[in-house]
Amino acid sequence: MAAAVEVQGVSKRFRLYEEKYTSLKERILHAGKVPYHDFWALKGIDLEIAHGETLGILGRNGSGKSTLLKCIAGVLKPSAGEIRLRGQLAAMLELGAGFQPELSGRDNIYLNASLLGLSRREIDKSFDDIVAFAELEEFIDNQVRFYSSGMYVRLGFAVAVNVNPDILLVDEVLAVGDERFQQKCMERIHRFQKEGRTIVVVSHAPDMMRQLCNRVAVINSGQLVTVGNPGQSIRRFRDVLMDSDENTGAVPAVEIEEGSLAAAPAPPPSNRKVRIVAARLETDHPERTNMHPGEPARVVVDLEVTSELSQVVFGCSLWSQGDDLIFNYEGAEPRRLPIGRSQVTFSFASLPLLDGSYSVNVKVQEPAGGTVHARMEPAVVIPVENPGLTTGMVSLPLTVELTTGTGQSEPALVDQLPT
């Protein structure tokens, strides 16, 4: 089956004028000598998005991710290349774009939905759903200008999702309304996924991507860096982020090094203040390749500090194979890091994990989510083998007791959990 969205060699050039002339008079006065330079926001992007897939587009601010989404939506026309879309499209670039404040909510639903490409009959059919979803039954005949900003975006979102698109484009607009409404939005997105609709999400928030997407594309300076499974892409995105923090511009040609039990060293740009030299896993049973559930484990990280840092915290996170976050610690007490070699040990008194292989990511950063000085993803991979009967991810202490009608208690069944 043909892809839902085919992006073929799409480039987009913006002409940046040093001074913008927006009148005929000025244009005539400055005819032929308007200084400008070309800026390529997208450079030869090739991308295929299959039907039913949820693709995330990840990139820093100004990387071109929103430009790509706008091109897919048809709001911007690419300077070169073309995009083919199969199916009805709804783009949520901005919620409630095109609401006419003077009109009632009812009129605006019709106007907005038909802007998104719905026919009158289709709108009639889903009108009640839209109103119910936006929870605006009482106010639907009021002028939209009297709506609160929350009501406004709710109505916008309700219209967009009820368009029932085959392809839905979302540009970081999911963070609207209160928590309950956000929950509802996410549920709707998940339902779309189950119904096999194609979704393209743009964000600079990797965690949302991990939850939502089948595949993630990373864009930097208008070029496609990588497309792949979320975990891999997000790791690559972090590399790109860090590298551009130091030497802005160029896309690094560093391939991701797949984590192994032995540590993978981080790329060492010269002006980094801290470098993670190595990381290793220490267990109580070094003779076994696999750990057992509930055993203690230590992740020892060697640091090389080239310039003193007065306040840093050490964070670590634990991820499942499917890139689900199991545990995250962002660091609390700020510490001083003197020049020279240092060692950080993350000790888990017990790791109640079941079968699988788990990655531990570590980072050194400024307190309260500040600059990340160094990170290693993954620092170590922990393979766990469960000799017991339980399955899943986390080993929880469990007893099962049966009391029968005769008042006799059977002895409790206890799983063989090594402690």
Next chain:
Amino acid sequence: MARVEQAGLPAEPRTALADDLADLWGSREDLPVRVVSARVSTAHRLKEIWRARELLVFLVRSELKVRYKNSFLGFLWSFLNPAMVLLIYYVVFRYIEHTQLSDFAVFLFCGLLPWNLFNTAILSSAGTLVANAGIVKKVAFPREILALSQVGVALSYFFFQTCILVVFLVGFQVMPEWRYLPEVLLALVCDIVFSAALALVLSALNVYMRDIEHLIQVVMVALFFAEPIVYPYSSVQSHLANHGLTWLYLANPLTAMVLAFQRCIYGNVKSTATTPSYTVRKGLLITHIVHTPIQSLANYGTGFYLELMGGMLAGSLLLFYVAMLIFRRVEGNFAEEL
């Protein structure tokens, strides 16, 4: 059984038609392919605009609704300007210039109808893309619709003004020459296509050169006098012929439209010039008042009108095609220019 089949019969052609339409315009079921590219064919564009026809209706309706809601006198405001124009010219030409046309108000109205349609459509569409920057930047839809919706608004005013004209006709007891109605309809189509073409171009260019909007207002004032709206065609006909400029005057599509409207609606009104004449009889000076019928309208035949209209329609359609090309050419950068 036979009855059932018979009952089922009439439904047959309709489904076939629906299928044809679905084939032509694409339906949700077979997932229409949309291509976003710098190069899209005009036929494809027209198809997209056709698909968005309901949006056009919604936009026109909401525009009217907003204008209606916003002000105390509501809808009437939009007629204040044309009414004022009518009144001023009526007073000036009737009582100051002493025009010899009878039912001068009806004559004015005939010319103002197609002019107002054009004028309103152009003036309001020029700024529409800039005014609707919010949706142009954020929503993908054929942007031509915005300019076209302004033509739609002007067209609905046209129909309201036509209703008022009917009141005038009844009041002045003027009976239109119904034979010429087809030319009027042709002129109306011409007017719509011509206005739409200019609306497309001007609205698009105004994104890049924002003073076009103001320039148009100036040009419109001059253009108003290039058609025989406030003066009869007969008063310029001989001058034009003397200078060989008749073709230039008639090349203005609005002139053709105005003439067609006047011929049909005003054609039955007889105007007479009253001039005193003196004769000497038996040594006495006798004064007569002589009534000579004057030719107020163009004295061309139906063939000429049809030719003129046909030419104008062809020209307007060509212009519309060119306008689509220009619009598409510059449309790609709207979102960044606004």
